[in-house]
Amino acid sequence: MIQDKARIIREIEQIVGPKGVVHEEDELRVYETDGLTIFKAMPDVVVLASTAEHVAELVKLCQREKIPYVPRGAGTGLSGGALPLDGGVMIGMNRMNRILEVDYDNKRAVVEPGMVNVWLTNAVGPRGYYYAPDPASQIACSIGGNVSENSGGVRTPKYGVTTNHITGVEVILPNGELVSLGGKTLDAPGYDLLGVFVGSEGTFAIITKVIVRLMRKPEAVKTLMTVFENLEDASNTVSGVVAAGIVPVSMEMMDNNSIVAVEKGVGAGYPTDAGAVLVIEVDGPRAEVEALVDPIRDICKKNNVREVRLAKDDAERALLWKGRKAAFAAMGQISPDYYVQDAVIPRTKLPQILQQISKFSEEYGLRVANVFHAGDGNLHPLILYDSRNEGELEKADEMGSKIMKACISMGGSITGEHGVGREKREYMPLMYTDDDMEAMKKVKRVFNPDGILNPGKIFPTTTPDVKVGLAGQRPIVEKVVGQM
Amino acid sequence: MLSEESLVQRLSALVGPEHVVAGAEVSGYAVDGKTPKAAAFPGSVEETSAVMTFASAEGLKVAPWGSGTKIPFGGIPERVDLVLGLRRLGEVVDYVPEDMTATFQAGTPLKDAQAVLGQKGQWIALDPPHAERATIGGVLATNSSGPRRLRYGSSRDFLIAISVVHADGKITKGGAKVVKNVTGYDMPKLYIGSLGTLGIIVDATFRVYPVFPVEKTYLAPFPTAEAEQQVLNKLLDSTVVPNAVELLNPDAARRTTAQAGLTWQEGSYGLAVAIGSVPEAVQAQIAAVERLCREGGSSQGHILEGTVHHTFWQAVGDFSLGDGQQAVLKASVLLTQVAQAVRMGEAVAAKAGLSLGIISEAGSGIVRYYLSGDRPDRFQQGLAEAVSTLRTFAQATGGSLVVLEAPPDVKGAVDVWGSVGNTFPLMQGLKDQFDPQRILNPGRFVGGL
Known part of the structure; x- marks a missing residue:
């Protein structure tokens, strides 16, 4: 629970205006779960951002006040990735849902993270193009969520998953800075930050723009x-x-x-x-x-x-x-x-x-x-x-x-496209040693040093779950203090 | 600091005396003129780990080494104490053809890996320069790729798992040996192109692909790069699915066609479009490509198949201007700017009096400039101008330009990588996390990392 909630809400309203803030309990219920309904956790406040500047200001506020925060797209995720496990601020991205640019000659589109997956294919279809990754939830799920989870779909045997179709993202880091990883062109010099960002399940930064490949429809x-x-x-x-x-x-x-x-x-x-x-x-x-x-x-x-x-x-x-x-x-x-x-x-x-x-x-x-x-x-x-x-x-x-x-x-993996999120974090050691996970945590520390962006996800936690009540079918809401 | 004698002794205890090179012989392992005290060749992942544990305890600066084809890549190292050679890590770790996944140790020559896979009609979809000699680890560490990335993407698109020995000797893995996996962060991508500055790649698992029943190429001559750009735009907007679309300037076209035994009209630019599929689809698409080229102002082109096809693409991969001082630059630009990038290269080379070959993976927006000159003084200055001009051009629309190869004195005078803007603190953060002592290839990566 946020200390001094009234003051924080006032500050948030100054950033996005009163219409972009949800904090009444009955309205917040909508946000207490994602596509995996067996887990529930309630945010203290939901903020609907409309611009990258909003996101930057909200991130700075949360970091300054040490309030946990989590981005949420369409809420169709299937691993509890967008759950605010420690309460705090949920930043809703659905209002940032525009297609900003379609560049057929360079085979790219620039979109906002809240854009619904299928809208892009609908928009470029008449011109003979499409966006390849097509999760089953594509009529609802957002591209920002797809990037965060590295979503798949039914075309992956030939066309791969989301990561194969993203050439750039613009994100707000936990320090409030806006950075671009990748772009319209390929092979940006330096470490492949974009590569490791896609599929980071909202634990590195908040996406404000996505550059995707457009594919030519087959004959x-x-x-x-x-x-x-x-x-x-x-x-x-x-x-x-x-x-x-x-x-x-x-x-x-x-x-x-x-x-x-x-x-x-x-x-x-x-x-x-x-x-x-x-x-x-x-x-x-x-x-x-x-x-x-x-x-x-x-x-x-x-x-x-x-x-x-x-x-x-x-x-x-x-x-x-x-x-x-x-x-x-x-x-x-x-x-x-x-x-x-x-x-x-x-x-x-x-x-x-x-x-x-x-x-x-x-x-x-x-x-x-x-x-x-x-x-x-x-x-x-x-x-x-x-x-x-x-x-x-x-x-x-x-x-x-x-x-x-x-x-x-049998030599497999615990998740192919839904992500680890809250749901499968205890199973990570089935696949990875402590050293393997430590290498991953090093990357997380670079992006999200104090761990208050989307806490409690991906890695098994040693902090005991404090069950604070029955949530739906089983007690699941928990306190997880940024354990990294 | 250890004496050379005790260094050799300690390394010999770890990998066996016959696998340690020191003394005069070690000059063959110099990186940009910086000669290590010794080179060690571990015979297993565990030995590699032991060498790194030792190196980190002693603060030795380490340069990993596959077959040496990409050693000229990157900035000049601050210091090289020890070359860690991976050539003995050459095993096929795991290969299940029916699963289309294969794991190789990092020192395996790519060619050998392809030979193993080829017996089952499969391949790692990588055709980088120097493919005859390059090792898997080196190809990954330098993110090297070739013409067929248009169809398959680059390493990041089909490397599914990796094992790495870290600076402190710890061994970790990332990814999984299945073609679809999102468990934890996508660590394999982090190591691709990291030039060994975060860890030493010791094995790699690829999603492999079937070899096409047939691959042929339509090679068309054009009067200008602009005419080729028009055809490129139309081709990429068509339903033709090329494996590769390569643009060659007149010099590159002349040399590569000569190697393949083809006649070539002096002064013509070349557009090479490779098509892979079943025979009937190859034929239909080659015909479609020929039509597009004809409509776009090309005169009669060549259809390459069999040995000629193979020789031509090998000549493209191994392209070199021959004698004199050499440098290779790689620009990444928008697909619509390839012709302009060619023109810019021609102008800057003419002004500096340098010879220029251009080979562009035009369908991917990659432009490789091969520059050479006879006079060292003019070469250095001309190259610095070329880097500056071409980089400014590429960066203006979000692209980049890196120096892939150049003599050390030239590299000292230019920024090999160019700026990475405000992502640099993140990159520096990664280096600090993974190699806090800065013992892995220090100074060779972006911003002097």
């Missing part, structure tokens, strides 16, 4: 929906495509629970009795794309495919994708609650990990819906539970940690 796209009796055949198809030297844009898989949920939710035309649906998309020059379809069909056949449906037109293609993109939202059709994991495994380990997850599911008596980026081994097992049943959330949580551990033991 042709082919989308195949392939239907299998079981996950193993579908997984082997993924390996087969990779082994054939084909780099598809996407290879997205859904298991039967997911298919059923999607069909109840949006009706994408997936057969509800199938064991797995694998959506494969290839794009590029027409002759190349056409030459890839038959080999992919052959690989599917070798792996006992039941049906291959090639989208006839853009409408059919959009429908196939609608199902995949709506999968998380559709889970409400088959379960009151779900807990999504984000672990990654080497692609060849897909059949093994899916068997393992199925065993855990039996062991814990909780259903799992698997919706995942098979093309890059990024799993999203959705553990289905009912928070009204005593102990189910805890079971889901425990099962989630078992899945992460299993993935690590």
Whole structure:
């Protein structure tokens, strides 16, 4: 809790004006959680910044008063990254949502951090361009959040993740200074500050501008929906495509629970009795794309495919994708609650990990819906539970940690695109030694020396959590004093 | 400070006497004329760590060394006591072709790594200059890349994990051996291009790519760089997906085509567009490129394939002006300013009386100027002017210019890196955190870090 809150609010109002400040408890509720609703923490005050100058002044105020502060974009994050764990000031970036410049000749756009991901593609689409990273939440999530989390999406097997599409950012450092990392051109001399900044989960500085690559739309796209009796055949198809030297844009898989949920939710035309649906998309020059379809069909056949449906037109293609993109939202059709994991495994380990997850599911008596980026081994097992049943959330949580551990033991990672945030910080030692993490903390110290910008994230903390009350389904709100 | 004799003794105890070079022989490991007291070649990551623990305890200034192809890069070191050679760290640590990930020790020559991957139809998507000799560690530490970055990006786009020995001997890793990972900060990127000033890269894991069934090149002659710029703009606005788009000034075009055994009209600029795909798509796209070039004022071009294709691109990668004093500058400019950057280079070289070859990764906005001169006095002054003029031009629109190679006396007279503006305190902060004693390559990085 901020000391002398009334004075601080007055000062904040002088910076952004009274309309940019939220501090009544009922209004603050909106900001107490992000896309991962099992964690909750309430800010003392939310400030809606409209300019980089606002952000700089707010940062200086927070630093001077030693008030913890955290930036927040659209609040769609799935790791509790934007939670104000220690209360304090939340700086909302949604008002800074403009596309400042589109430079087709140089293949760049300059945007504000609160700009919604899909707006850019919508804006440049008519001219034959798009912005490649497309997280499932792209109709809501902001580009600043994407940069902070290094978000992925369904195009990553071919086009990579956010970091591959950002050439510059302008940020406000905790000392209040505005600096540009990278720019429109490549290979800025010196350390790759931009590279280490992307994916720093809002713990280094606050983004006020982003320079992104614009991609030329491909000449042709082919989308195949392939239907299998079981996950193993579908997984082997993924390996087969990779082994054939084909780099598809996407290879997205859904298991039967997911298919059923999607069909109840949006009706994408997936057969509800199938064991797995694998959506494969290839794009590029027409002759190349056409030459890839038959080999992919052959690989599917070798792996006992039941049906291959090639989208006839853009409408059919959009429908196939609608199902995949709506999968998380559709889970409400088959379960009151779900807990999504984000672990990654080497692609060849897909059949093994899916068997393992199925065993855990039996062991814990909780259903799992698997919706995942098979093309890059990024799993999203959705553990289905009912928070009204005593102990189910805890079971889901425990099962989630078992899945992460299993993935690590297969040489994987605990998060592919959602970030560590608050949620997975205790699991960092599964992947990294103390020395590995110390190297990371050195970088954090350079940007955020006293740790009051977005405290309590990424690294396991030795400060015991002080649970200050029930928040939603479980006590989670905690006191974490900048531990670095 | 240790005597040379006890230094050699101590190093010999750590890596074996046969892997320590001292005395007259060590002059081959001088960096910008600064000769170390010894060079040590550890045979494992642990030995590398032991050497660094020793070096930090003794305050020895260390210069890491792969195969030496990029040693002329960077500012003049303050001091070099010890060269730490990585050539014995040459193992394939891990390679699963079906996962398309591969881990190599840092001293592995890139060429050897490519040969291993090539057996499975894969490669690390890097084609840097001197690719025949460069090591993986050196390529990463200098962020070296080549023409095909247009298609694949540079190391930062596909280096997925790294192990580093720090100044104090600690060994850490960053990233993971999976193609998608956001656990913790993206440490691999921090070490790319850091010139060994934060730590010594000991192994690296790459996301690898399939080799295309076919790659061919359309090489077109143009009367001016401006005509090429127009075609470049149209090409990048089309649905053609080139692997590389390279612009060559008349001198560079003449030399590289001669090496590939092609005829070339004197005075013509060259535009080389490489296309990789299945055969039918290569053919269709080469035809599209040819059409664009013709419409843009090019006369009949060459379609390069097979050995000629390979030889031409190798000549581009190994480009050199031959005799005399040499320097290589690399500018990064907006895609729309490539032709202007070429013109600026020509004007400044003509004024200074220097020979000039230009090879530009035009689709990425990278322009390499190869300058040479016969008269040392004029060379130094001319080069200083070139650096100043071309840097001012590049920086005016947010770009940069660095000196990749130059004789030490010339490097002493110019800022090799140029200003990094108000990001310098952050860079200095990183150096202070990672190497507080300043024993790793001191003085060679930006701002004298």
